[in-house]
Amino acid sequence: MLRLPERYDKKWFVILGGIFIFTLALFIIFKLILGPKISGRNIMGFAILSTLTSLITTIGGYLGFKVYFVISTISNIVGLIYMLYIAISQQAAGWTDLVGIMAYMFIMGIGILGAIVVEALVRLVRKYYTR
Numbered sequence: 001m002l003r004l005p006e007r008y009d010k011k012w013f014v015i016l017g018g019i020f021i022f023t024l025a026l027f028i029i030f031k032l033i034l035g036p037k038i039s040g041r042n043i044m045g046f047a048i049l050s051t052l053t054s055l056i057t058t059i060g061g062y063l064g065f066k067v068y069f070v071i072s073t074i075s076n077i078v079g080l081i082y083m084l085y086i087a088i089s090q091q092a093a094g095w096t097d098l099v100g101i102m103a104y105m106f107i108m109g110i111g112i113l114g115a116i117v118v119e120a121l122v123r124l125v126r127k128y129y130t131r
Contacts, residue, residue: 007064008062012058019053020050023053023076023080030100049105065119067115067118071111075108075110076111
């Protein structure tokens with residue numbers, strides 16, 4: 001099983017970079033599936049969104065919230081896979097790019113909120129039931 005670094009470890013910055021590159025690469029693949037034209041504005045927007053999602057995910061792990069990190073990383077992967085599924089299946093012809101990004105952001109939002117709730121519950125259980 002993969003062991004996560006401890007709180008405030010510098011390895012979290014490597015994980016941050018890995019998540020950023022993975023997310024950015026899948027955003028670019030998503031755009032290339034939709035059409036061969038990709039502009040600098042697209043890449044810049046994808047880079048900004050990748051930076052935000054990787055920071056939001058990794059900061060939790062860096063601060064010691066490992067359950068939060070795992071759940072938000074899973075929601076990132078699920079959101080990216082669903083976004084690619086929307087692009088491949090062309091469910092919303094003409095609007096696929098917007099629908100795919102919105103679906104990704106919705107899944108990420110739900111995942112992050114769920115991760116916060118589960119992390120809080122885990123902390124409460126550890127505090128009151130382990131003595």
